[in-house]
Amino acid sequence: MLYKRSSQLFVEANQVIPGGVNSPVRAFKAVGGTPIFIKEAKGAYLYDEDGNKYIDYINSWGPMILGHAHEPVVNAVVERAKMGTSFGTPTALETKIAELAVSMVPGIDKIRFVNSGTEACMSAVRLARGYTKRDKIIKFSGCYHGHSDSFLIAAGSGLSTFGVPNSPGVTQGTAKDTLLANYNDIEHVKSLFEANKNEIAAIIIEPVAGNMGCIPPKSGFLEQLRTICSESGALLIFDEVMTGFRLAKGGAQELFSIQADIVCFGKVIGGGLPVGAFAGRAEIMDYLSPLGPVYQAGTLSGNPLAMAAGLQMLTELNEDQEIFKRLDEKTAFLEKGMREVLIKNQVAFTINRVGSMISVHFDANPVYDFQTAKNGDNETFKIFFHELLKRGIYIAPSAYETWFITDALTYEDLTYTIKCVDEVFQSL
Numbered sequence: 001m002l003y004k005r006s007s008q009l010f011v012e013a014n015q016v017i018p019g020g021v022n023s024p025v026r027a028f029k030a031v032g033g034t035p036i037f038i039k040e041a042k043g044a045y046l047y048d049e050d051g052n053k054y055i056d057y058i059n060s061w062g063p064m065i066l067g068h069a070h071e072p073v074v075n076a077v078v079e080r081a082k083m084g085t086s087f088g089t090p091t092a093l094e095t096k097i098a099e100l101a102v103s104m105v106p107g108i109d110k111i112r113f114v115n116s117g118t119e120a121c122m123s124a125v126r127l128a129r130g131y132t133k134r135d136k137i138i139k140f141s142g143c144y145h146g147h148s149d150s151f152l153i154a155a156g157s158g159l160s161t162f163g164v165p166n167s168p169g170v171t172q173g174t175a176k177d178t179l180l181a182n183y184n185d186i187e188h189v190k191s192l193f194e195a196n197k198n199e200i201a202a203i204i205i206e207p208v209a210g211n212m213g214c215i216p217p218k219s220g221f222l223e224q225l226r227t228i229c230s231e232s233g234a235l236l237i238f239d240e241v242m243t244g245f246r247l248a249k250g251g252a253q254e255l256f257s258i259q260a261d262i263v264c265f266g267k268v269i270g271g272g273l274p275v276g277a278f279a280g281r282a283e284i285m286d287y288l289s290p291l292g293p294v295y296q297a298g299t300l301s302g303n304p305l306a307m308a309a310g311l312q313m314l315t316e317l318n319e320d321q322e323i324f325k326r327l328d329e330k331t332a333f334l335e336k337g338m339r340e341v342l343i344k345n346q347v348a349f350t351i352n353r354v355g356s357m358i359s360v361h362f363d364a365n366p367v368y369d370f371q372t373a374k375n376g377d378n379e380t381f382k383i384f385f386h387e388l389l390k391r392g393i394y395i396a397p398s399a400y401e402t403w404f405i406t407d408a409l410t411y412e413d414l415t416y417t418i419k420c421v422d423e424v425f426q427s428l
């Protein structure tokens with residue numbers, strides 16, 4: 001494949017955009033080479049500026065669960081745009097999507113819309129602190145909750161990709177209120193609660209981690225977190241920016257039958273437009289301004305284009321009774337096929353999967369936390385990435401990312417992908 005125009009565009013972008021990208025992982029730094037510039041996309045496929053076609057396993061990092069340029073979503077946005085793109089007033093549309101989200105997700109009464117997953121998690125933590133009148137939070141190493149200051153402490157994917165455990169610009173004062181625990185390590189969490197009695201406002205967690213590859217919670221882990229929070233008066237925040245409206249209608253809460261106190265959304269909920277949201281019981285959510293004392297706002301929050309896209313997306317996910325089963329089956333097919341060819345070629349690997357989130361780690365040992373995720377062989381991953389790219393398969397340019405399966409993928413696409421994985425390792 002030729003990447004002539006992408007290379008040229010990257011040179012130009014670098015003149016005026018730091019690193020040529022508006023979000024770091026896009027830059028291919030972890031795998032080497034020049035990022036491909038995408039011109040358009042349809043269904044399961046991306047088309048770059050040089051005219052190359054790819055099967056897409058990233059899907060804008062999750063949102064395009066029904067495929068790119070999905071017609072009903074595109075139409076909803078186009079029709080809405082004709083009516084004006086932003087008013088800075090309430091709209092009927094916001095109530096409609098809020099009602100739908102509240103009906104789909106277990107245990108939430110109210111939801112507030114923001115513009116990104118980062119904002120959702122940042123606001124959820126402020127709300128938890130305000131509500132509990134405590135300062136400290138627990139986050140897990142390798143979990144990513146967006147790039148706001150409190151979370152840039154062992155934050156997975158983008159940051160581990162670049163080996164920046166703590167970003168400069170985050171003050172010591174902020175960092176000291178974020179306590180770090182190891183994912184799937186309940187004793188670690190208990191010891192933090194012991195050492196910080198009545199000081200912990202919340203635990204924030206990706207109920208299925210997706211930013212250090214895909215890491216499922218060990219059986220009982222989330223239940224134990226729930227118990228600890230309930231007993232200590234801390235809130236349990238599920239960051240479902242990745243898992244929400246992907247693992248089930250009601251996300252990880254539904255899948256694992258666990259009720260969090262605050263749930264954060266992003267990615268799928270916006271149908272491909274910039275949207276985030278956080279939600280919870282009325283008594284907690286009413287602590288927000290203008291009813292309560294915790295301030296949170298946004299000029300473009302609840303933007304009509306974004307709400308139109310999100311509403312159409314959620315409506316389809318709500319009405320299609322087979323969608324999550326179909327996604328699970330497609331991903332299981334991919335998993336089975338890849339396992340077979342990797343075993344055949346004697347590759348040391350671990351595959352983790354929950355529903356339509358899947359990741360391949362080049363290490364034979366179980367991957368259950370950030371440390372074990374880091375044991376993967378990055379050199380093999382780089383070759384894997386570039387060899388798949390050459391064959392028209394686009395996976396995330398980092399070993400710390402989950403693949404996001406879209407319903408637009410056909411079994412033909414999946415079979416071709418498995419064949420390519422086989423080819424890559426046969427030739428090594």
Ligand SMILES: *Cc1c(COP(=O)(O)O)cnc(C)c1O
Nearest residue numbers: 116117118144145146241242266
């Ligand atoms: C992507 C992601 C975020 C951040 O969302 P943005 O929209 O990129 O700000 C937060 N939490 C999780 C779990 C994510 O995967």
